[in-house]
Every structure is written in structure tokens, then in C-alpha cells.
Amino acid sequence: MPRASSIAKARADQRAGKAPTTQAGHFVHDAIEAVRRGKHGVRSAKQAIAIGLSEARRAGIEVPPKKGATRAKTKPTGTRSAPPKSTGKGGNGKVTPRRASSEGKATRARAAIKALKREGTAGVSRQALSAQAKRAASTRTAADRSASAKKAASTKGPAVRSEAARKAARTRATNKEASRSH
CATH class of the missing domain: 1.20.5 (Single alpha-helices involved in coiled-coils or other helix-helix interfaces)
Incomplete structure (x- = not known):
């Protein structure tokens, strides 16, 4: 769960006209700090960043997907609210929506948190984050990096x-x- 201060900072960045990735940076920083405090672990710096970006998207920040990660056909259809899944035909021949099991959701959430707690914190060390930044920068052209700076x-x-x-x-x-x- 992102901190209220991070949401406020992201909203301030939004009002200032800063890029969505800049707004999402507050959530990524929160995710990194949560791992360092031992709230959960990660296998890599990339996973910590992904957790932060996911929280930013849930908070309403329109962070674009990574270039080349999604097909052009998928983009317009990839919305959050999917229609309810059905179990098939009921006794009267109508399609009945499947009821979401709150127990199942809670169990899955608990299992996910338990799995994350088993992971280590080395993924957010200074060295791991530095290596990830260098890897990410190496995929960009010199002209792109220069324009960004x-x-x-x-x-x-x-x-x-x-x-x-x-x-x-x-x-x-x-x-x-x-x-x-x-």
C-alpha cells in the first residue's frame, strides 16, 4: 500500500506537468524502502521497480507499458475491468456469472505476501540498483540519453x-x- 505522502507528491508532480514516469518514481521509491525495511523481499531490482509501477498504476497514474512489451492490438483492449467469468450454462440455459470467492482472494493475497517475505533484500542494494540502472541505460541510444538529459x-x-x-x-x-x- 503506497504512503499518502507519495500519493500527494505524485499529484503535485501531475499538477506541475511532470511525466507519468516521474510521478511513478515516488511509488518505486516506496517499494524499494519497503523491501529494505523487511516488509517483503524481491529477487531483483527489476521486480522492486515492477511492484512500484504496479502500485502507481493502481493509484491512477497512467504509466505507459514498456516499449515493445505489448502488441499494438492489445493496448486498446487491456483495461482493468474485465467482464465477469461464467461457469457455463445454468439450469435455465442462461449464462450465469461466477461469484468471486472472497476466501480465495484472501488466501491468494496471503500466499503472495508469504512468498515475498521469503525473498531476500539484496535486490534493492545500492549495487543491484546501480547495475539495473546501467543495464536500462545501455538499451537506450546515446542521442536518446542526451535528449533526456x-x-x-x-x-x-x-x-x-x-x-x-x-x-x-x-x-x-x-x-x-x-x-x-x-
Whole structure:
């Protein structure tokens, strides 16, 4: 369950006109923190991200599916509310909707949580998240990454841009100092 503060931040991002993926970032961060706190585990960083994106979609953020993940034919039909499944024909020849078993839902939910708790937390370590980010970046072209960075810089505003430049300078100075000491 996403925190109310994450929902509020996502709504603020939405009002500011930020991308759906930026809005969903708050939910992904929540999922990562939940794993770190031991609420549940994951097998990989990708799974933690998927859990966060799923919660974002449930909260009403229109996060697009991964490019190439769904066929064009599927997109318009992939809605959340599916018609009720039927068990076949009843005694009078009519199709009767199957009643959803609340016990079955609760049992499945409990089993899913129990399975997640058995998983480890190594999937959200700094190293695992870094490796996942590098893998994701490697699938994008240099031009795409450059355009993304330019867009990010243009939406920051002068004050935030200058703070980012100061931070970059500090990082360069620290790295230079560290390389001298080795």
C-alpha cells in the first residue's frame, strides 16, 4: 500500500506537468524502502521497480507499458475491468456469472505476501540498483540519453540548475582528491 505522502507528491508532480514516469518514481521509491525495511523481499531490482509501477498504476497514474512489451492490438483492449467469468450454462440455459470467492482472494493475497517475505533484500542494494540502472541505460541510444538529459536540465529552472552545477563541481573535486590519494 503506497504512503499518502507519495500519493500527494505524485499529484503535485501531475499538477506541475511532470511525466507519468516521474510521478511513478515516488511509488518505486516506496517499494524499494519497503523491501529494505523487511516488509517483503524481491529477487531483483527489476521486480522492486515492477511492484512500484504496479502500485502507481493502481493509484491512477497512467504509466505507459514498456516499449515493445505489448502488441499494438492489445493496448486498446487491456483495461482493468474485465467482464465477469461464467461457469457455463445454468439450469435455465442462461449464462450465469461466477461469484468471486472472497476466501480465495484472501488466501491468494496471503500466499503472495508469504512468498515475498521469503525473498531476500539484496535486490534493492545500492549495487543491484546501480547495475539495473546501467543495464536500462545501455538499451537506450546515446542521442536518446542526451535528449533526456537536455530535457531534464531545461525543466529544472535556473536556481536548481545552478545548485546541480555546484554539486557536480563538488563531486569532481572529491573524485580528483580521491584519485590523488591512491
